[in-house]
Every structure is written in structure tokens, then in C-alpha cells.
Amino acid sequence: MTAIRHHIPDDLLMGYAAGALPQAFDLVVATHVSLSDDARARLAGFEEVGGAVLSDLEECEIGEDSLQQTLAKIASMAPTPRAKPSKGVFPKPLRDIVGGDEDAVKWKSVGMGAKQAVLCSEDGVTARLLYIPAGQAMPQHGHNGMEMTLVLKGAFRDEDGVYARGDIEVANQDVDHQPIAEPGEDCICLIATDAKLRFQGLLPRIAQPFLGI
Amino acid sequence: MEKTEAHWVASIVSIAQQQDQKAFAEVFRHFAPRVKAFLIKSGADESLAEECMQDVMATLWHKAHMYDPSRASVATWVFTIARNRKIDLLRRYARPEPEELPWGPEQEPDQADVIALHQESTRLADAIRKLPPKQRDLIERAYFGDLTHSEIAAETGLPLGTIKSRIRLALERLRHAMS
Known part of the structure; x- marks a missing residue:
């Protein structure tokens, strides 16, 4: 753990x-929690509230042969294997959706050596991986909605400081920022956005439909 | 008679280690009607709720060896399985879940941690029952999935700080045992 x-x-x-987040945000949260024991403990606290709500529910009728049917289901299911400690750059929830680690990503060039891969997108909520070469800037942009950025490899810097593996930045419409990859190592981030970003300047604005972000 | 948390923890361990059908039947009688009620409150109809509840209880059997009583009460663990299954079914994709932290046979949870977590989760449940009805209703609706993310106010007025630090300590001990 870093x-x-x-x-x-x-x-x-x-x-x-x-269970109230769209898929793209669920993916970023599950990936971040995999990297942060602090987030894991805080999440577990909020889940205890769910456990208490469940316990206090009034019981409802269940089918007469529910238990028998469930035992039949159990017999037909394969046992769940114990998790193995993961190796590689991507934690399991991210590996599951990518279909492998860093080398399995189907990158598309977005110019200047930067690359991206869209992982899921629904109702304007998108999760994607972004690859920024060391020392290079992302276009300066503001947000119409919320943007979550989780660093997986390398680091970037913006007005709020340096973000390295496991760090997460949540930006809303008040933030206009220009992340720059730190020198030394190329930077890979997992990003979820819930609306189109607003880029400053004419050229990135033209590029925006192409970037699909 | 109301069963204690220690009883339910022992039942899950017995399911994991001895495939104990009697313990499972007891867990089923207690939790299945609540899981089904949770699913109906979350918008599932009767037949989907019954089907999904059976999936949840079957998953409980198969994941019993992964349950860690120093990090979640039994009810909470059941809640997370039900929530995940609900999302799988309603949204038709596999919900992304955090990577599991593996317990080996040599890494039994610390009993003091288990007891401390139990005390905290009891305290939390009492605090929820004592909330003004309007606030309690809002929390329930959030967990039934009636609120969108932007409607959720994480400031619940509940004593969550201590339970989080307890779980944080249990995680530290687990990391130590794993290294």
C-alpha cells in the first residue's frame, strides 16, 4: 500500500x-478502494448503515419451498475461489472490465502522444483510461458535471498539488484545471465524467467531440 | 428468542468449514425474509425479489469462507451481497467490486477486533433507531436506491467515526499478517 x-x-x-452511483463512478470507487485501506474502512462504515437498515426491515413472506430451491441452486453453483493477491498495475475491478492489465488496453491515440480507451458509457456518464506521456499537459478544461480522476501509474500535478498512484481528484463545475504529467514516468489515470468537459481555447473545443470526453 | 451476533458469526463459520445445512437453514429463516423485503423496497416485483433473494442466499453459502467478522457484521455482509446482486439484475452488468483481501487459514481474525466491531455496529443500529423519523426515512430511502447520488448527503448525523477507525485497525492487522 502506498x-x-x-x-x-x-x-x-x-x-x-x-448502490446509487452510475457504473462509471462505481468502477472508479471500487478501484480506489482496492488501493486505499482508508477508503475501504470508511466504505465499510457506510455499509454498516445498510446492514442496520436491512436488519430492521419488517420480514416479508417467502416462498414455501424457498429453502429447498436455494439448496438446489447451491448444488448447481461452482464454489467461489478465494481471492489471490493481485499483481500488476490494475486492481481487479479495473482488470475485469479491461480484460487484463495495462498491456491489454485498446488505446486510441488522441494526439501529442496521449492515448485513451473508453471502458463504459451510459447516459452521458463515461469511464475511460487516459495515458499522458511524462511531462506533458492535458488540455486545460472546466467541467459541466463531475469528474473523478484516479491515478494508477506515474503522477500528475495541477493547482491542488501532486497526485500519484491511488490518489483521487474529484472536480466539479467550479474547477478549471490543467493537469500536467510529472516528468520521469508516463501517467495512466482512470477517469469518470458525468457530463461533457468544457475545454478552454478553440482547438481543444474542436477536438472535444473527437475525444469523446 | 432473538439470536446474538456471535451466533450468526458462528453459523457462517460452520457453513464455510463444515457445509453445515442446519446452520444454513437457520441463517436462511432469519435473513431471507429481510433480503426479500429489501429487494421489494428497492423496486423489485414479487417474483424477481424471490428469485434474487435465493441467488443472494446461495451466494452467501459459496462465499461464507470469505466473510471476515472483524470488518463487517453478518447483516452488513448479507446487505452487500444483496445490493450487488440487485444491481447485477436491474442494470444487467456485473457491478465493479473492490478487490477482496484474502484470509488464509493461518490468518484468523482477531477476536478482540470482532467484539469491538460488534459493539460499534450495535451502537450504530441504536443510533439509527433514535433518529428523527424524517431523517431515518431519508437514510432508508438512500439504501433502497430511491435517492440519486446528488441527493445523498453523507453527513448522516450518525456516529460513523469510531466504527471506521475500528475497521481501519482490523485492516492494519490483516495487512501485517499478510506481509
Whole structure:
């Protein structure tokens, strides 16, 4: 576990615990929690609230042969194997959706050596991987909605400081920022956005439909 | 008679280690009607709720060896399985879940951690029952999936700080045992 300096806000952890987030945000939260014991413990706290709500529910009627049917289901299911500690750059939830680790990503060039891969997209909520060469800037952009950025490899810097593996940045419409990859190592981030970003300047604005972000 | 948390923890361990059908039947009688009620409150109809509840209880059997009582009460663990299954079914994709932290046979959870977590989760449940009805209703609706993310206020007024630090300590001990 690396020391994480930029943590995820409580409302996103509670949203994940309650099952209220869109898929793209669920993916970023599950990946971040895989890298941060602090987030894992805070999430577990919010899940205890769910456990208490469940316990206090009034029982409802279940089918007469429910138990027998469930035992039949059990017999037909394969046992769940114990998880193995993961190796590689991507934690399991990300590996599952990519279909492998870093080398399995189907990157598309977005110019200047930067690459991206869209992982899922529904109702304007998108998760994608972004690859920024060391020392290079992302276009400066603001947000119409919320953007979560989780660093998986390398690091980037913006007005709020340096973000390294496991660090998460949550930006809303008030933030206009220009992340720059730190020199030394290329940077890979997992990003979820819930609306189109607003880029500053004419050229990136033209590129925006092409970037699909 | 109301069964204690220690009883339910022992039942899950017995299911994991001895494929104990009697313990499972007891767990089923207690949790299955609540899981089904949770699914109906979350918008599932009767037949989907019954089907999904059976999936949840079958998953409980198969994942019993992964349950860690120092990090979640039995009810909470059941809740997370039900929530994940609900999302798989309603949204038709596999919900992304955090990587599991493996317990080996040599890494039994610390009993003091298990007891401490139990005390905290009891305290939390009491605090929820004592909330003003309006606030309690809002929390329940959030966990039934009635609220969108932007409607959720993480400031619940509940004593979550201590339970989080307890779980954090249990995680530290687990990391230590794994290294």
C-alpha cells in the first residue's frame, strides 16, 4: 500500500455503499478502494448503515419451498475461489472490465502522444483510461458535471498539488484545471465524467467531440 | 428468542468449514425474509425479489469462507451481497467490486477486533433507531436506491467515526499478517 494523500469524499463512498452511483463512478470507487485501506474502512462504515437498515426491515413472506430451491441452486453453483493477491498495475475491478492489465488496453491515440480507451458509457456518464506521456499537459478544461480522476501509474500535478498512484481528484463545475504529467514516468489515470468537459481555447473545443470526453 | 451476533458469526463459520445445512437453514429463516423485503423496497416485483433473494442466499453459502467478522457484521455482509446482486439484475452488468483481501487459514481474525466491531455496529443500529423519523426515512430511502447520488448527503448525523477507525485497525492487522 502506498501512502495516499488525496482521498475520496464521503458522499461518493456512501453513494457506492447504497448502490446509487452510475457504473462509471462505481468502477472508479471500487478501484480506489482496492488501493486505499482508508477508503475501504470508511466504505465499510457506510455499509454498516445498510446492514442496520436491512436488519430492521419488517420480514416479508417467502416462498414455501424457498429453502429447498436455494439448496438446489447451491448444488448447481461452482464454489467461489478465494481471492489471490493481485499483481500488476490494475486492481481487479479495473482488470475485469479491461480484460487484463495495462498491456491489454485498446488505446486510441488522441494526439501529442496521449492515448485513451473508453471502458463504459451510459447516459452521458463515461469511464475511460487516459495515458499522458511524462511531462506533458492535458488540455486545460472546466467541467459541466463531475469528474473523478484516479491515478494508477506515474503522477500528475495541477493547482491542488501532486497526485500519484491511488490518489483521487474529484472536480466539479467550479474547477478549471490543467493537469500536467510529472516528468520521469508516463501517467495512466482512470477517469469518470458525468457530463461533457468544457475545454478552454478553440482547438481543444474542436477536438472535444473527437475525444469523446 | 432473538439470536446474538456471535451466533450468526458462528453459523457462517460452520457453513464455510463444515457445509453445515442446519446452520444454513437457520441463517436462511432469519435473513431471507429481510433480503426479500429489501429487494421489494428497492423496486423489485414479487417474483424477481424471490428469485434474487435465493441467488443472494446461495451466494452467501459459496462465499461464507470469505466473510471476515472483524470488518463487517453478518447483516452488513448479507446487505452487500444483496445490493450487488440487485444491481447485477436491474442494470444487467456485473457491478465493479473492490478487490477482496484474502484470509488464509493461518490468518484468523482477531477476536478482540470482532467484539469491538460488534459493539460499534450495535451502537450504530441504536443510533439509527433514535433518529428523527424524517431523517431515518431519508437514510432508508438512500439504501433502497430511491435517492440519486446528488441527493445523498453523507453527513448522516450518525456516529460513523469510531466504527471506521475500528475497521481501519482490523485492516492494519490483516495487512501485517499478510506481509
